[in-house]
Amino acid sequence: MHTTAFVGKDGLLGEIVRIQGEQAVLQVYEDTTGLSIGEEVISHGRPLTVRLGPGLLSAVFDGIQRPLELLRLKTGDFIKKGISFDVLHDRTWEFIPGVKGGDAIEAGDIIGIVRENERIEHRILVPPGRRGIVREVRRGNITGNEPVVIMEDRSAISLYHDWPVRSPRPFKEKLTPDVPFLTGQRIFDTLFPVADGGTAIVPGGFGTGKTIVEQTLARFAKSDIIVYVGCGERGNEMTEILTDFPKLLDPSTGLPLSLRTVLIVNTSNMPVAAREASIFIGATVAEYFRDMGYRVALMTDSISRWAEALREISSRMEEMPGEEGYPPYLATRLGNFYERAGKVKCLGNQNRTGSVTIISAVSPPGGDFSEPVTQASLRVAGTLWALDTDLAYRRHFPAVDWNKSFSLYYNSLKDWFSKEVAEDAVSLRDNIMSILEREGELKEIVQVIGLEALQDVDRLTMETGRIIKEVFLRQSVFNEADAFCTMEKQYWMMKGIIAFYNRAKDALGRGAYLGKIIESPQTAKLMRMQDIPSDKFKERAVEMIREMDAGLGGIALGEGKT
Numbered sequence: 001m002h003t004t005a006f007v008g009k010d011g012l013l014g015e016i017v018r019i020q021g022e023q024a025v026l027q028v029y030e031d032t033t034g035l036s037i038g039e040e041v042i043s044h045g046r047p048l049t050v051r052l053g054p055g056l057l058s059a060v061f062d063g064i065q066r067p068l069e070l071l072r073l074k075t076g077d078f079i080k081k082g083i084s085f086d087v088l089h090d091r092t093w094e095f096i097p098g099v100k101g102g103d104a105i106e107a108g109d110i111i112g113i114v115r116e117n118e119r120i121e122h123r124i125l126v127p128p129g130r131r132g133i134v135r136e137v138r139r140g141n142i143t144g145n146e147p148v149v150i151m152e153d154r155s156a157i158s159l160y161h162d163w164p165v166r167s168p169r170p171f172k173e174k175l176t177p178d179v180p181f182l183t184g185q186r187i188f189d190t191l192f193p194v195a196d197g198g199t200a201i202v203p204g205g206f207g208t209g210k211t212i213v214e215q216t217l218a219r220f221a222k223s224d225i226i227v228y229v230g231c232g233e234r235g236n237e238m239t240e241i242l243t244d245f246p247k248l249l250d251p252s253t254g255l256p257l258s259l260r261t262v263l264i265v266n267t268s269n270m271p272v273a274a275r276e277a278s279i280f281i282g283a284t285v286a287e288y289f290r291d292m293g294y295r296v297a298l299m300t301d302s303i304s305r306w307a308e309a310l311r312e313i314s315s316r317m318e319e320m321p322g323e324e325g326y327p328p329y330l331a332t333r334l335g336n337f338y339e340r341a342g343k344v345k346c347l348g349n350q351n352r353t354g355s356v357t358i359i360s361a362v363s364p365p366g367g368d369f370s371e372p373v374t375q376a377s378l379r380v381a382g383t384l385w386a387l388d389t390d391l392a393y394r395r396h397f398p399a400v401d402w403n404k405s406f407s408l409y410y411n412s413l414k415d416w417f418s419k420e421v422a423e424d425a426v427s428l429r430d431n432i433m434s435i436l437e438r439e440g441e442l443k444e445i446v447q448v449i450g451l452e453a454l455q456d457v458d459r460l461t462m463e464t465g466r467i468i469k470e471v472f473l474r475q476s477v478f479n480e481a482d483a484f485c486t487m488e489k490q491y492w493m494m495k496g497i498i499a500f501y502n503r504a505k506d507a508l509g510r511g512a513y514l515g516k517i518i519e520s521p522q523t524a525k526l527m528r529m530q531d532i533p534s535d536k537f538k539e540r541a542v543e544m545i546r547e548m549d550a551g552l553g554g555i556a557l558g559e560g561k562t
């Protein structure tokens with residue numbers, strides 16, 4: 001089972017998916033037009049593997065790790081069938097060794113580095129399962145699979161090794177996810193954070209902003225490496241990714257984002273088996289960089305297209321269908337993928353940690369979350385960012401529904417927020433959440449009894465809820481000053497909003513008129529907070545709160561309403 005083979009005279013890549021007595025069923029990863037009865041099948045005797053080593057970054061691969069750029073050069077725009085050449089093998093790299101003759105090395109140890117580009121150092125690792133004493137080390141230009149280290153037992157280690165895509169790569173120990181994966185997006189970082197090494201799913205109907213979320217995170221999130229799996233969305237969307245991605249600049253360095261990105265792209269016209277395999281190829285590549293000690297973000301857009309590929313394969317094999325035609329093992333297979341996330345202590349003696357954080361877009365038909373793929377994803381995800389069609393329609397972006405979304409990591413991240421942001425960061429967040437909740441309840445009451453019947457303090461809560469939504473939750477990727485929001489700015493924005501709420505409540509208590517508070521210059525200033533850049537924010541927020549003390553206090557004394 002799961003052994004790969006060359007099929008027919010074109011040597012198409014296939015995988016054995018079922019064995020029944022004397023019969024083996026093969027799934028071919030490529031277009032099978034023209035294949036005829038009696039053609040030869042040659043088994044490789046090993047499962048589908050991915051080749052790992054320098055050259056992965058900046059490259060674009062299809063679902064079975066054929067580099068698209070190279071394919072185009074070799075065969076023109078149409079991918080010809082069955083071409084196989086050693087992926088990653090035609091380049092020369094300068095190897096800088098980190099070990100010497102006589103050293104004892106084991107799996108996961110760094111034996112040297114290759115400067116893959118001006119941004120990322122590719123750490124060459126002893127592959128899993130290997131150990132021994134170094135006999136000889138090479139330095140300088142290394143081409144293809146030439147050995148860089150020869151061991152006492154004469155076995156060699158090269159810059160490359162292969163790994164079966166469906167087997168998680170080994171590590172020493174899984175660590176508790178207690179640090180957030182920061183994205184610079186307020187609704188994610190402050191309200192529903194995903195942990196570094198955790199999983200988040202982003203379900204949403206068409207046009208709700210899934211792709212924008214994935215791309216915004218690719219640009220701004222605090223990760224070293226991005227593995228982006230474009231999975232079977234329509235062909236022109238993938239073309240967009242292929243043309244847009246290389247143009248994106250890394251906001252932290254100004255260098256192209258592609259220097260730390262691996263793109264794996266399947267369009268819907270590529271064979272379904274390759275699409276099904278592609279997320280596992282992505283996971284393996286992500287784990288490989290994790291093992292070097294990097295923080296890796298693994299993004300898929302969208303996992304629903306992957307599930308459709310799984311459904312199609314299953315129906316071709318005439319398996320018993322489960323809910324909505326998906327095979328009964330949909331949830332298990334999805335679990336196998338999400339399990340590949342985690343923060344780990346890496347193999348080897350150098351005491352590194354690395355992480356894979358998975359962010360998956362889900363595209364439920366009609367935006368209906370009750371369908372099987374969203375439900376199966378919900379069972380394994382630690383964070384849910386639920387995108388809402390109404391919000392997107394009203395152009396409230398990111399269109400994240402704050403009532404439906406959740407983070408199961410929040411409790412284990414609280415310490416980090418208290419220590420690294422501020423002691424009251426957690427209580428401010430709780431305040432913001434409860435105002436939003438109360439606002440939701442009040443909205444329902446208002447529908448029954450009308451706004452006039454509400455007490456001023458409740459109307460203030462509704463007003464504050466509106467400010468939170470407009471100023472804090474809304475965040476446009478097109479606003480330069482606000483596209484990325486530091487934790488410090490997020491904190492001081494909350495501080496400003498809660499300061500306003502408390503001072504306005506006090507003023508009401510002293511008999512002030514609510515309308516005057518809402519129309520005050522202090523409120524207007526609060527509404528423009530987004531446009532203050534992160535680096536100037538704290539200073540301006542402190543000043544703003546001071547003005548509130550003077551301004552809102554003044555209203556209470558001068559203009560009581562009787």
Ligand SMILES: Nc1ncnc2c1ncn2[C@@H]1O[C@H](COP(=O)(O)OP(=O)(O)O)[C@@H](O)[C@H]1O
Nearest residue numbers: 205206207208209210211212397398475476477
């Ligand atoms: N965070 C955002 N800020 C501003 N506009 C957004 C944001 N997210 C989505 N949009 C708008 O919504 C449109 C659709 O988003 P997209 O990510 O392509 O949706 P999906 O992938 O869910 O179909 C975008 O072209 C953009 O105009």
Ligand SMILES: [Mg+2]
Nearest residue numbers: 210211212233
């Ligand atoms: Mg999309």
